[in-house]
Amino acid sequence: xxAEYINPFISAAINVFQMMVGVTPEKGQxxxxxxxxxxxxxxxxxxxxxxxxxxxxxxxxxxTADKIxxxxxxxxIRTFDELAASAIAELGNMIxxxxxxxxxxxxxxxxxxxxxxxxxxxxxxxxxxxxxLVVPLQTEMGDIEVNVGLSERAK
Amino acid sequence: MAKRIMITDDALFMRVTLKNILTxxxxxxxxxxxxxxxxxxxxxxxxxxxxxxxxxMPEMDGLEALKAIRAKDPNAKVVMCTAMGQKQIVVEAxxxxxxxxxxxxxxxxxxxxxxxxxx
Numbered sequence: 001x002x003a004e005y006i007n008p009f010i011s012a013a014i015n016v017f018q019m020m021v022g023v024t025p026e027k028g029q030x031x032x033x034x035x036x037x038x039x040x041x042x043x044x045x046x047x048x049x050x051x052x053x054x055x056x057x058x059x060x061x062x063x064t065a066d067k068i069x070x071x072x073x074x075x076x077i078r079t080f081d082e083l084a085a086s087a088i089a090e091l092g093n094m095i096x097x098x099x100x101x102x103x104x105x106x107x108x109x110x111x112x113x114x115x116x117x118x119x120x121x122x123x124x125x126x127x128x129x130x131x132x133l134v135v136p137l138q139t140e141m142g143d144i145e146v147n148v149g150l151s152e153r154a155k
Numbered sequence: 156m157a158k159r160i161m162i163t164d165d166a167l168f169m170r171v172t173l174k175n176i177l178t179x180x181x182x183x184x185x186x187x188x189x190x191x192x193x194x195x196x197x198x199x200x201x202x203x204x205x206x207x208x209x210x211x212m213p214e215m216d217g218l219e220a221l222k223a224i225r226a227k228d229p230n231a232k233v234v235m236c237t238a239m240g241q242k243q244i245v246v247e248a249x250x251x252x253x254x255x256x257x258x259x260x261x262x263x264x265x266x267x268x269x270x271x272x273x274x
Contacts (some may be wrong), residue, residue, distance in 0.1 A: 020260050093259075097259065104243065
C-alpha cells in the first residue's frame with residue numbers, strides 16, 4: 001500500500017479530534033501489516049469502494065472510547081449505550097470522509113460505507129488480506145490506532 | 156426564517172447534536188429520519204420548512220432522497236450535512252437543488268448560518 005494513502009487519514013484524524021474531542025493527538029511510529037486486523041477492544045470499521053478499495057479500522061480501548069464519547073456528548077458515560085456507540089462511529093465517519101475528500105482533490109475518487117462499531121478483543125477480518133498501514137495516535141485519553149488497508153482496483 | 160425542521164442522519168449522535176443546536180436557537184424539530192427512504196416518507200407527512208440531510212446512509216442515500224423530495228415538492232429546502240466533501244458530490248447536490256452543503260465536523264454557528272441562508 002502506498003504511504004500517500006494513509007497521510008490524509010492521519011491529518012483528518014488530528015483535525016477531527018481537535019474539533020470534536022478537544023485534544024491534539026501525537027503521531028506515533030508508522031507500521032505495516034500483511035492483512036487488516038485489530039487487537040483493540042473498540043473498533044470503527046468502514047468500507048471504501050471506488051478507485052481504491054479496502055477497509056479502514058480505527059481502534060481504541062473501551063476505556064478510551066468511554067472518555068471520548070463522554071467528551072463528545074458533554075456528559076460522563078455510565079453505560080456504553082447506542083448514543084455513545086453512535087458518537088464513536090461518527091468520529092470514524094468524519095475522519096474517513098475528510099480523508100477521502102482530500103484524496104478526491106488529488107484525483108482519486110472513492111466512496112465510503114456507513115460505519116460499523118465492533119467491540120471485542122482480537123477481531124480478525126480474515127477474508128481481507130489487504131496490506132495495511134497502521135499509525136498509532138497518542139492522546140491524553142489513550143491511544144488510537146488507525147489502520148488503512150487500501151489497494152488500487154484491478155483494471 | 157425556517158421554523159419547522161426535519162433532520163436526516165443514520166447516526167443517533169448527529170441527530171441529537173443537530174436537534175440540540177436547533178432547539179437551543181428556538182427552532183422546532185418536527186421529524187427525524189435515519190435514512191433517505193424514511194426522509195422521503197416523513198417529508199410528505201410533516202412538510203417541514205427545511206431539511207438537514209446526511210449523504211452516506213443505509214437503504215437510500217441522501218442524494219437520492221434529495222432528488223425524490225424535490226421531485227414531489229420543487230420548493231423543498233434541503234441542506235446537505237455530510238462527512239464527504241468531494242467536489243463531485245457537492246456539485247451533484249447543488250445541481251439537484253440543495254440549498255447549502257455543510258461538511259462534518261461543523262461548528263454550531265455553521266448550522267444556524269445555513270438556516271438563515273435557506274430562508
